[in-house]
Every structure is written in structure tokens, then in C-alpha cells.
Amino acid sequence: MTEGVAALGGALERGEITSEDATRAFLARIEARDGALRAFIRVMREEALAGARASDERRRAGAAKGALDGIPIAIKDNIDVAGVPTSGGIRHYRDSIAHEDAFVIRRLRDAGAVILGKLNMHEAALGATGDNPWFGRCENPHRAGYTPGGSSSGSGAVVAAGLAAAALGTDTLGSVRVPASYCGTAGFKPTFGLVSTRGVMPLSWTLDHVGFLAPHVADLELLFAACAGFDREWAYARRGPRFLSPKRADPSDLRGLRVGRPALPSPFEPDIASACKRAVEALAGLGATIVDVELAGYDFSRMRREGLLVSEVEGATFHKEALERDPEGFSAGLRGMLAFGAKQTALRAAQAYRRLADVRVIARRAFAGIDAMVLPTTPQAAFPFSQAVPVDQADLTGFANIVGIPAGCVPFGKNGDGLPLSVQAMAPAFEDRLVLDVLAALEGAGPA
Amino acid sequence: MTEGVAALGGALERGEITSEDATRAFLARIEARDGALRAFIRVMREEALAGARASDERRRAGAAKGALDGIPIAIKDNIDVAGVPTSGGIRHYRDSIAHEDAFVIRRLRDAGAVILGKLNMHEAALGATGDNPWFGRCENPHRAGYTPGGSSSGSGAVVAAGLAAAALGTDTLGSVRVPASYCGTAGFKPTFGLVSTRGVMPLSWTLDHVGFLAPHVADLELLFAACAGFDREWAYARRGPRFLSPKRADPSDLRGLRVGRPALPSPFEPDIASACKRAVEALAGLGATIVDVELAGYDFSRMRREGLLVSEVEGATFHKEALERDPEGFSAGLRGMLAFGAKQTALRAAQAYRRLADVRVIARRAFAGIDAMVLPTTPQAAFPFSQAVPVDQADLTGFANIVGIPAGCVPFGKNGDGLPLSVQAMAPAFEDRLVLDVLAALEGAGPA
Numbered sequence: 034m035t036e037g038v039a040a041l042g043g044a045l046e047r048g049e050i051t052s053e054d055a056t057r058a059f060l061a062r063i064e065a066r067d068g069a070l071r072a073f074i075r076v077m078r079e080e081a082l083a084g085a086r087a088s089d090e091r092r093r094a095g096a097a098k099g100a101l102d103g104i105p106i107a108i109k110d111n112i113d114v115a116g117v118p119t120s121g122g123i124r125h126y127r128d129s130i131a132h133e134d135a136f137v138i139r140r141l142r143d144a145g146a147v148i149l150g151k152l153n154m155h156e157a158a159l160g161a162t163g164d165n166p167w168f169g170r171c172e173n174p175h176r177a178g179y180t181p182g183g184s185s186s187g188s189g190a191v192v193a194a195g196l197a198a199a200a201l202g203t204d205t206l207g208s209v210r211v212p213a214s215y216c217g218t219a220g221f222k223p224t225f226g227l228v229s230t231r232g233v234m235p236l237s238w239t240l241d242h243v244g245f246l247a248p249h250v251a252d253l254e255l256l257f258a259a260c261a262g263f264d265r266e267w268a269y270a271r272r273g274p275r276f277l278s279p280k281r282a283d284p285s286d287l288r289g290l291r292v293g294r295p296a297l298p299s300p301f302e303p304d305i306a307s308a309c310k311r312a313v314e315a316l317a318g319l320g321a322t323i324v325d326v327e328l329a330g331y332d333f334s335r336m337r338r339e340g341l342l343v344s345e346v347e348g349a350t351f352h353k354e355a356l357e358r359d360p361e362g363f364s365a366g367l368r369g370m371l372a373f374g375a376k377q378t379a380l381r382a383a384q385a386y387r388r389l390a391d392v393r394v395i396a397r398r399a400f401a402g403i404d405a406m407v408l409p410t411t412p413q414a415a416f417p418f419s420q421a422v423p424v425d426q427a428d429l430t431g432f433a434n435i436v437g438i439p440a441g442c443v444p445f446g447k448n449g450d451g452l453p454l455s456v457q458a459m460a461p462a463f464e465d466r467l468v469l470d471v472l473a474a475l476e477g478a479g480p481a
Numbered sequence: 482m483t484e485g486v487a488a489l490g491g492a493l494e495r496g497e498i499t500s501e502d503a504t505r506a507f508l509a510r511i512e513a514r515d516g517a518l519r520a521f522i523r524v525m526r527e528e529a530l531a532g533a534r535a536s537d538e539r540r541r542a543g544a545a546k547g548a549l550d551g552i553p554i555a556i557k558d559n560i561d562v563a564g565v566p567t568s569g570g571i572r573h574y575r576d577s578i579a580h581e582d583a584f585v586i587r588r589l590r591d592a593g594a595v596i597l598g599k600l601n602m603h604e605a606a607l608g609a610t611g612d613n614p615w616f617g618r619c620e621n622p623h624r625a626g627y628t629p630g631g632s633s634s635g636s637g638a639v640v641a642a643g644l645a646a647a648a649l650g651t652d653t654l655g656s657v658r659v660p661a662s663y664c665g666t667a668g669f670k671p672t673f674g675l676v677s678t679r680g681v682m683p684l685s686w687t688l689d690h691v692g693f694l695a696p697h698v699a700d701l702e703l704l705f706a707a708c709a710g711f712d713r714e715w716a717y718a719r720r721g722p723r724f725l726s727p728k729r730a731d732p733s734d735l736r737g738l739r740v741g742r743p744a745l746p747s748p749f750e751p752d753i754a755s756a757c758k759r760a761v762e763a764l765a766g767l768g769a770t771i772v773d774v775e776l777a778g779y780d781f782s783r784m785r786r787e788g789l790l791v792s793e794v795e796g797a798t799f800h801k802e803a804l805e806r807d808p809e810g811f812s813a814g815l816r817g818m819l820a821f822g823a824k825q826t827a828l829r830a831a832q833a834y835r836r837l838a839d840v841r842v843i844a845r846r847a848f849a850g851i852d853a854m855v856l857p858t859t860p861q862a863a864f865p866f867s868q869a870v871p872v873d874q875a876d877l878t879g880f881a882n883i884v885g886i887p888a889g890c891v892p893f894g895k896n897g898d899g900l901p902l903s904v905q906a907m908a909p910a911f912e913d914r915l916v917l918d919v920l921a922a923l924e925g926a927g928p929a
Contacts, residue, residue, distance in 0.1 A: 238835060265845045268838040346827045350835070353828065379794045379825035380801065386834065387686060387798070390716040397713045 038199050038252035042100045045092065052085035052092075052103030055198075056147055059105050063150075063196050069177070071169035072190035074110045075117060076150040081105060084147040091145065100255045102145030107197035109185050110151040110168075111158055112243070113232040114138050121234040122154040122184075124167040125355050125362025135232025136267070137201060137243050137260045144259040149197050152187030156367050158203060158236040159348060160184060161211050161426045164418060166364045173215060175452055179415045182212035182426070184236075188246045189216035199247035199256055205236045206340045207411075207430025209244030210442045210457060215415035217444040217453030219472065220246045221253040224462045225437030226271035228257075229264030235351050237344040238269060239389070240434045250443060250473040257465065276463045284470040285477060288320035292471070293403035296327045298334075299412050299425060304448035309409045312445050312456040315478035316407065316471070324403050331395045333428040339385045340431050345374030346382050389435050396436040400461045405471050410442040410455035429457065439465040443472045446480035486646050486700035490548045493540065500533035500540075500551030503646075504595055507553050511598075511644050517625070519617035520638035522558045523565060524598040529553060532595040539593065548703045550593030555645035557633050558599040558616075559606055560691070561680040562586050569682040570602040570632075572615040573803050573810025583680025584715070585649060585691050585708045592707040597645050600635030604815050606651060606684040607796060608632060609659050609874045612866060614812045621663060623900055627863045630660035630874070632684075636694045637664035647695035647704055653684045654788045655859075655878025657692030658890045658905060663863035665892040665901030667920065668694045669701040672910045673885030674719040676705075677712030683799050685792040686717060687837070688882045698891060698921040705913065724911045732918040733925060736768035740919070741851035744775045746782075747860050747873060752896035757857045760893050760904040763926035764855065764919070772851050779843045781876040787833045788879050793822030794830050837883050844884040848909045853919050858890040858903035877905065887913040891920045894928035 044050045060078055067073050088103035097103070108114055111121040113131035115138075120127045134142065141148070153171045155163050163171035163186025171186040173179040174194035181190045185202025189212025192200050202209040204222040213220025222244035230241050245256040263273025281290075294313050317323050349356075349371040356363060356371060363371070399406070412425050433440035440459040448454055456479075458471040492498045508526055515521050536551035545551070556562055559569040561579035563586075568575045582590065589596070601619045603611050611619035611634025619634040621627040622642035629638040633650025637660025640648050650657040652670040661668025670692035678689050693704040711721025729738075742761050765771050797804075797819040804811060804819060811819070847854070860873045881888035888907040896902055904927075906919040 238838070265849070266842055268835075268841045270841075346831050347835075350828045350831045375826070375828055377827035378823070379827055379830035380798045380823055382827035382830045383794050383798045387716075387795075390686075393716045393718075394714055401713070 036195060037248035038101065038104050038255050039249060041104055041198050045103050052088040052147060053082060055103070056081050056085040056105045056149070059149060059197055066194055067196065070172045070174060070190050070194060072153055072171055072187040072194070072196060074120060074151045074153050074168050077117065077148060081147050081149045088145050088147065098145035101141065101259050103147060104198045105147040105149040106141060107149045107152050107188070107191050107200045108138065109154050109188050109200065109202045111154060111203055111234040112138060112201055114148055114151065117151060119234055121158065122156040122165050122168060123363060125359050127167065133232060136229035136264050138232065140260045140262060152191060152200060154186055155184035156364055157348060158184040158205060158208055159344060159367060159370055161208065162418070162422055170418065173415045175217065175415065178417050178419065180215060180418060182215035182415065184208040185212050185246065189213055189218055192216065192218040192246045192248060199245060199252050202244050202246055203233055204242045204244040204434065205240045205344055206337060206434050207427035209246060210410050210430045210440065211426055213246050213442050214410035214455035215453065218246050218248060219250050219253055219441070219443045219476065220244060221257060221441030221469065222433065222439065223257060223261060223465050224439045226269050227274065227465065228260045229262065229267045229270055231264055231267040235347065237347040239343055239347060240340055242434065250469060250476050253441065254469050257469070278464050278466060280466045281470045284473045286320055287316055287474060290321040290405065291324050291403045292316050292321045293324050293326035293399065293406040295399065295406055295408055296325065297408060297429070299428060301409060301412055302414070302448070304454060305409045305412065308445045308454040309407065309456055312475055313407055316474060319474055319478065326399050326403055326406065328395055328399050328432070331392060331432065334425060336388070336392060336435060337428050337431045339388050340435055342374065342377065342385050343389060345370050346377055349374035392432070392435045396438065405458055405460040405467055407471070408457050410457040414448045414450070414452040414454060433459050438462050439468045441468050441472050443476045443479065445475065484643055485696035486549065486552050486703050487697060489552055489646050493551050500536040500595060501530060503551070504529050504533040504553045507597060507645055514642055515644065518620045518622060518638050518642060520601055520619055520635035520642070520644060522568060522599045522601050522616050525565065525596055529595050529597050536593050536595065546593035549589065549707050551595060552646045553595040553597040554589060555597045555600050555636070555639050555648045556586065557602050557636050557648065557650045559602060559651055559682040560586060560649055562596055562599065565599060567682055569606065570604040570613050570616060571811060573807050575615065581680060584677035584712050586680065588708045588710060600639060600648060602634055603632035604812055605796060606632040606653060606656055607792060607815060607818055609656065610866070610870055618866065621863050623665060623863065626865050626867070628663060628866060630663035630863065632656040633660050633694065637661055637666055640664065640666040640694045640696060647693060647700050650692050650694055651681055652690045652692040652882065653688045653792055654785060654882050655875035657694060658858050658878045658888065659874055661694050661890050662858035662903035663901065666694050666696060667698050667701055667889070667891045667924065668692060669705065669889030669917065670881065670887065671705060671709060671913050672887045674717050675722065675913065676708045677710065677715045677718055679712055679715040683795065685795040687791055687795060688788055690882065698917060698924050701889065702917050705917070726912050726914060728914045729918045732921045734768055735764055735922060738769040738853065739772050739851040740764050740769045741772050741774035741847065741854040743847065743854055743856055744773065745856060745877070747876060749857060750861055750896070752902060753857045753860065756893045756902040757855065757904055760923050761855055764922060767922055767926065774847050774851055774854065776843055776847050776880070779840065779880065782873060784836070784840060784883060785876050785879045787836050788883055790822065790825065790833045791837060793818050794825055797822035840880070840883045844886065853906055853908040853915055855919070856905050858905040862896045862900040862902060881907050886910050887916045889916050889920050891924045891927065893923065
């Protein structure tokens, strides 16, 4: 079966397949593979088939709704789907039924998408391995015993394994892009507030974003177009899609585009560094001007820790009552992180918030002479669960969350060990389409 | 001498007066009256006269810079003026010389304005009476023994007493509008981030705004036009003046304008309520449609307290080291408020920040069917220092700080006791010019 939103949409439109058959094919793959992958917390078989049949009927009646109609999409389990629980990967919430769809689910349904099920994730979205103590260790489809990344672990795994046409994830410091990187999928988180997080279990309302994982950049574009929308009823909305800059006329012609190559502190795995170098060269080959930039004053690991502190404080605020009532409903590790947040003083929190806000100035300076930035997505490729978890997994992704700017990634070859590599693009707020254009260019230019 | 920025600017342009003569006239008034008013912390006599003479030379050479050239303006003492101390009304900082001008001071100087001196204020901007323990009790020019309001106490007093053509203030929960109300001046604080607070001693970087006090709305417009500017080097800037909506063609024709009259909880002094009622009627008389609106879910006094808590927490963060080194440099009352901030937990702070953010939704709903809102500025007129300080002074002003929307006020008659009354206007973010237009209409329609 054709992979991804755009390709499957084309097949549906041409009548080469029905949504019901596509959905059945995904369900069959899930049955075959998910026992080992543990990517799903809940497969919504009957609801999905009913949704697929309704889509097929609309299409037969000539009333198909557009590019997402009939496309099976899987949802990270911290996003409310009415009628089923939103666990957030936490035992305490495993039976907490959502009474309303999240804003993005409503958008997907309005577009005719088929909701395939709810996905495993790192507990509380506070971590990046997907080794969930309650719902099982989610595996990387590329290699058994390896992490798919996280916290949107199931989202990366189902897209990489072809168990859904696309997946929704959330991204607080990199939780969409890290699993996309390790699993070899495309991933994108829009400008803060442009896709409402209403109905998403918060980790940190200051940093949380909804994002998308899919096989190809064209899929991300369709998902973004369907889900972006100004939500007047949500405090964290800023401004709506009418502030977005337009798409470039021809994404394979990058003349005039200034692409920044930021100075990065970490000593990367050589494969990561050379993939990024080849990516930049590929953009130059399409006409882009490459500019070396410094994120002067930005300490990648320190600011990742500040973002983590804000997440722990806000997470502890959100889970406070549940933690008091049912401590055993949270893993010891998660309890420890939330307790660390809870023991901080107001002054420490205020200082952390201010440091996050100060990074906007660094971003403004960095983007003063460039249109977009290209950098690796993660400092390493997927690693085995047997290995100590590197602390720097979100060092390269967190900048975009802290500043609220759009960021995405695409696979870019393999490392010496045969595991996916990934490159990331970022641009100023509301330049979401430019990020997608740069990703499309990289996708077109990348190694197979 | 002619009062206010616009009128004095006209006189300068017509050659009816020189900037030096105008500056000398203000200095003479200051000498005559400020001993009793205690509005100035520092009169910058020689610097002001030098600035005035430079302006006069520009004008003689046909190189006057515009509407502010040669206009004497006084500055609240929490705004950096290079070469003189920025005390913030706090003894500890009384000799802390500023090495650079604040962003707004740079803007005023670029426009040719004459800096007349630094103004008394409520200690640390954390309070609204102007009864400063270190720099003296600032008096209301309308009646001895009465508060001028605060925290921009000196700013209100000098404008009301004609000791400057205008004054800069700062407004965290109402600190420009409260003194403007009690002193019978016009006052305005723009959209959050539209006038940079760089170089302003913070009380709360989340809520602080720079604002303007002057005799007339036309003066506020000139000050705003000179000072508004996107400051790329300041974290709290959002977007620049190019996002501003345009002025109305004719501010005395309000047809098509929907003015909201919000339901307010407090039982006001009857004079306050009737002034506001007459103000709304006046706008209706100019063609505006009056719409009753509810700020549903907004608890005025509770949210003022949440804003105060954030101010106490952020203030305690900013002053932490100085407080530890030199507790006696802060009054016992101020120390108590900052200690209250410092003893809060990170969770309480995160909750307060979130509650502030949630008010944006209330504002979006309120403004869905209206263009602007008119309400009283303060729940009471100026009161004697001998009276207990009402807790609700900032209840009606804080909403605009919490949401970050533009708000201003104009005098609107007197109460039965002969003290100034004031009405306030607010509009959505970047509708600053609309607020000024509504204020101009109210000024034109108001009782003498």
C-alpha cells in the first residue's frame, strides 16, 4: 500500500483504493507488528473502520472533504480523543476518558481523517526513550532493542513501520523531532500557538506544541494546513495562520534564500556532522547562500536544563492533586522529576522563565542576516536501551520550543551502523512554510 | 506659558517662545512649587538648559527635529537617564548611576526632547500612594495632604502642576493611569512590548510597561509616536509599530465604532459611576454603538492579587542580591512584600503565571463583538494620606497589563468634593491608535 498522507490521498482520489481497505491494511500491519513494537496503547479498530466507511461514502457521493479525507492517522496518547482515555503514558490516567476531542482532533475529523488509535509515549512526555513502565517499552522499527526516541515514541515508530499514514505528536523540547530523527521519518512542530494545544495533557504549557510525523514533507504540509488555526478559546494562542508567510514558488530553486549554519558546541558523532554538512551543501547546490551564524550567548545544554526545569515545575503544577492522591500511579522516576520541580522556589522559577524569554533576543540576532537555519536534529542516532541515556538528546531541538519558532526535520541518509540520520530546519515565527520548503528541498536532495 | 507637548510645540514652531525660555519657566515653577509637592527627586537644571539651547540652535538653523524638539519632559526615577542615578524610589539605589539611556530616553533625545529631571515614585513601583519613605511624600497638586496616586506619583503631579510639558511613567498594574486619574491628567500605556522597557528598573518584566502622562491626548499621541519601536535587543518586545492599526479619519465621528461597557463588580462612588455613564453617552452622541459586555470569568480583585504576586516574585528576583547585602536600603513595608514573593513556591508562581495567561481568553471573548471598552480608571478619586489605603486602586487598570493591551485615560469632570474624575479606554493589542482616538473623543466631549 502507498505510504504517507499525500500518496494515499492520491490513491483514494483516483479510486485505486478505498479508505476502508487502507484502514484494514494498516490494522493488519498493526496486528502483525505491534506486538513487538508496542507503539499503540489502544487500537480503535471499530471506530476507525466506521470512519473509513463514512469517508468512502462521502467520496462515492462526490463530497470528499479534501486531502485528509479517509486517511488513517494515529494519535499520541496525551491528546484527547473523545470517548477513549488520555493516559499521557501515566498509569494514574489510564482510565481517564476524554469527553471532548482536542482542538487538533476536531480539525482532523472536520477534514475527514480516520483516527486509528492512541500511541505509546514516554511517561508524561518527560523523557525521550519511550521505555514506558506502564504501557511497555516502545521499540525502534529499524532495530529491535533500540529506542525510537521520544517522548512521541509511538508516533515515530508507527510512521517508520508503516502502521499509520501519519501521527500526531507533541513537542516540548524536541519530542516530535527526536523520534522522527531516530525513526527516520519527517517531523514538524509549527510556530507556538499556531496549532492550539487545547485538549492536550500539558507537560509545560509554556513550551508544549502539537506536531506531526509522517513519511514525507508533503504529508506534513497537508497535516499542518488542516490543523493550524487561531483558537480564540485558548490562552496560549497568539495569532492565526493569516500571519503566515507564503510558500515559495518553487522549492527546488533556493536562489535568494540565506541559510544559516549555526556554530554548535557539542562534539558530534562524525556521521551526524557529515550528514549535516552534506545537507547544507545540497541547499547551496539549489542556489541558497550559506551563512555561518552564532547563537551568541546560547548555552545549548544549560538552556535545555532551564526548559526541563520549567517543564518539571509546570508538570508538577498540573499533576499535583493526582500525585498526592495516587503516588503509585506515577513511576518513581517521574515522581522524582516532578518532586524536583515542586521543591523549587518561586524565585528560581521566575528566573528560569526570564532566561527562556531572553533567548528570543538571541534568536532575533541569529535570524537578522538569515532566513532559515539548518542543523542536526539530535547529537546521536538511535541507541540501544541497554546503553545509558545521553543527557543531550534535546540539546539541538529545545531552542525552537524556547523561542516558539517553527522547526522540523527530515531523514538524511544512514550512519555507519545503518541507522537513520536526520537534519533539522528552523525559521522565525510564522515562517512555517519556509521551514517546510527547506525540508522539502532537503528531502529531494538527500541520500536514499 | 502654553501647557502640554502639542501646544508648546506649536508655540516653538511659530517662534512665540524658545525652548530655553520654556525650560526656564518650568524650572522657575519647579522652584516655586516642588518644595511642597516633592515630585522631583532630581532636577537636571544645567543639562536641561543645555539641551534647550541646542534645540533652539537647531530650530534657528532650520533643522528642528519634529514635534518633540525642545519640549521639556520629566522622567520617572526607575527609567535610566545616562549619567544620573536610577533609584527606583529605593534608598539602596539612590547613587546607582545609569551608564546608558533607557530605550525610551534614547528615543526622546533622538526627537530633540529636553530631559528636565527625575521624578519621585512609590518605592520600587510597588504601591500606588507616592508616600515615599526616602524621597518624601509626593503631594497631589489639587489638594495638599492628598495622594497623587502611584506608582508614577511624581509623573502625575508634575503634569497636573504644570512643572513639565509631559512625563514618562511606568505601569505594571495601573501605575500610569492611577496617578493620571487622581491628578486629572491624560495617561496612556501602549500594547505590551511596543515601547521597549529596556533600561527600566523592573518591578515585573511580565507586566511592566512604559507609559506617558500629559495634559492632553494630542500630547500622548506625539510621545507614543516618538517612543514606539521594535527593540530587537529586548526579550519582551513582540512586534513593532508596523502592526498598528491606522488612526480613524475623524475622531469626532464614531459611527461604526462598537464601544463596550463592561459589567463591573465593585460598588463605586456614585460620582465615578455617573462620570463613566456620561462618558459612554458622549461616545454614543458621536455615533458609537454602545454594547454591554461581560468580562465573564474575570475576578477583578483576585486577578489584581495574582498580578501583585507575580510582581512580588519577580521584584524579589530582581532585588535579591541587593536585599541580602543591604536590607536597610529598602523600607520595612517593601521588604515585607518582596519577602512574601520570595517565600512562594515554584508551583504557586507557575499557577499565577498560568492564571494571567488565561485572562487572554477572557479578553478575546470580550472583544469579539466590540472595538473598544470604556470604564472608570479607578474605583475612587484621590484620598487623603490620613485615610487607610484602599486595596482596590488597581482593580480596573490591571486587566490591560495582564492581557498586554493598550489602555489610557482622560480627566472627565470633578467629583462632589472638587477632585478630578477619570475615564479609561482599552482596545485589543496593536489598537493603540484606537484607544487614543477614543480618549480624544472623550476629552473633546468631557465636562470642563
